[in-house]
Amino acid sequence: xxxxxxxxxxxxxxxxxxxxxxxxxxxxxxxxxxxxxxxxxxxxxxxxxxxxxxxxxxxxxxxxxxxxxxxxxxxxxxxxxxxxxxxxxxxxxxxxxxxxxxxxxxxxxxxxxxxxxxxxxxxxxxxxxxxxxxxxxxxxxxxxxxxxxxxxxxxxxxxxxxxxxxxxxxxxxxxxxxxxxxxxxxxxxxxxxxxxxxxxxxxxxxxxxxxxxxxxxxxxxxxxxxxxxxxxxxxxxxxxxxxxxxxxxxxxxxxxxxxxxxxxxxxxxxxxxxxxxxxxxxxxxxxxxxxxxxxxxxxxxxxxxxxxxxxxxxxxxxxxxxxxxxxxxxxxxxxxxxxxxxxxxxxxxxxxxxxx
Ligand code: IPM
Ligand code: MN
Numbered sequence: 001x002x003x004x005x006x007x008x009x010x011x012x013x014x015x016x017x018x019x020x021x022x023x024x025x026x027x028x029x030x031x032x033x034x035x036x037x038x039x040x041x042x043x044x045x046x047x048x049x050x051x052x053x054x055x056x057x058x059x060x061x062x063x064x065x066x067x068x069x070x071x072x073x074x075x076x077x078x079x080x081x082x083x084x085x086x087x088x089x090x091x092x093x094x095x096x097x098x099x100x101x102x103x104x105x106x107x108x109x110x111x112x113x114x115x116x117x118x119x120x121x122x123x124x125x126x127x128x129x130x131x132x133x134x135x136x137x138x139x140x141x142x143x144x145x146x147x148x149x150x151x152x153x154x155x156x157x158x159x160x161x162x163x164x165x166x167x168x169x170x171x172x173x174x175x176x177x178x179x180x181x182x183x184x185x186x187x188x189x190x191x192x193x194x195x196x197x198x199x200x201x202x203x204x205x206x207x208x209x210x211x212x213x214x215x216x217x218x219x220x221x222x223x224x225x226x227x228x229x230x231x232x233x234x235x236x237x238x239x240x241x242x243x244x245x246x247x248x249x250x251x252x253x254x255x256x257x258x259x260x261x262x263x264x265x266x267x268x269x270x271x272x273x274x275x276x277x278x279x280x281x282x283x284x285x286x287x288x289x290x291x292x293x294x295x296x297x298x299x300x301x302x303x304x305x306x307x308x309x310x311x312x313x314x315x316x317x318x319x320x321x322x323x324x325x326x327x328x329x330x331x332x333x334x335x336x337x338x339x340x341x342x343x344x345x346x347x348x349x350x351x352x353x354x355x356x
Contacts, residue, residue, distance in 0.1 A: 012044065012045050012046065012074075013045075013048050013076045016050045017081070022077055025301065026349075036356055059092025104272075105271070106270070108250075113325065132242075132257055135246050136272075139161050145157070175242055188216075193226050193227075237260060255283075267300055272311065294346060302325060
């Protein structure tokens with residue numbers, strides 16, 4: 001009996017600055033993985049980003065969201081342009097896709113690969129291997145708030161953190177399931193601030209223990225305040241397995257996590273809707289000053305591609321990309337920093353693709 005070849009439709013948004021350069025290498029590696037593991041990728045490119053905005057004054061065209069919903073996944077480079085006021089592209093493109101496609105999980109692995117210089121004294125790959133599950137739709141990010149008496153000495157600005165039980169529960173469920181699936185320390189840590197944010201993180205904490213007690217007795221539960229979490233991520237990263245937290249704290253602690261795994265050259269994330277269309281991206285920005293020089297590190301984009309393969313169900317392909325990246329960091333690159341890798345952007349892409 002003949003079996004239909006597995007085929008995935010990928011929306012590619014290279015974006016701004018060095019986004020297109022790193023995405024080119026990511027697509028190269030994804031195609032190598034597809035050839036090796038017997039599936040096909042149909043890519044469709046979208047020009048969303050700063051250049052398009054400056055030309056048209058439109059962040060996303062009317063049809064964009066409906067269009068993106070037709071794909072199996074989205075692969076994003078970077079959004080951010082030096083000539084566009086901060087906030088416009090972030091809100092109009094990145095956050096809008098996250099919200100409208102209900103990508104309610106922002107999954108950010110913190111893993112130190114072999115050969116990568118770690119800023120934490122005495123820590124190696126065996127110490128740094130955990131995942132942050134950042135809630136991706138609520139909190140201070142909902143845009144709830146406003147000004148009154150703007151421009152006067154009595155001006156007031158309010159921005160409110162909002163969480164529903166529904167949002168908290170679906171995020172916690174994802175985090176508990178992931179902790180079980182990883183099957184490592186079987187420990188889920190809630191990162192909050194129950195001593196000050198006595199409403200929002202009270203809700204998180206109650207929901208966390210109720211769910212753990214009822215459905216996840218095999219998973220050990222820990223709680224850390226966000227400030228303490230930062231300390232332990234530096235001093236004892238080996239304690240962590242999976243950390244779950246709200247959107248704002250998740251944003252902050254994942255930059256800290258990223259620098260402990262070698263920085264923006266390697267850190268990748270997935271904006272995941274487990275029931276819908278997910279989007280994968282390097283965590284770093286568009287790095288405009290390196291644009292077009294072929295010096296930026298594409299490994300974060302390549303790792304985001306591996307996460308995409310995992311989510312599409314191509315676990316073997318994902319594992320072979322990750323193994324190839326580890327081989328390249330362990331045996332080839334001098335550094336992960338732009339311009340100091342010992343190779344160009346496209347050469348690093350070639351090195352990984354060859355090893356897939
Ligand atoms: C990130 C970024 C975004 C965020 C910005 C660009 C809106 O910092 O993906 O972490 O805050 O989520
Ligand atoms: Mn961030």
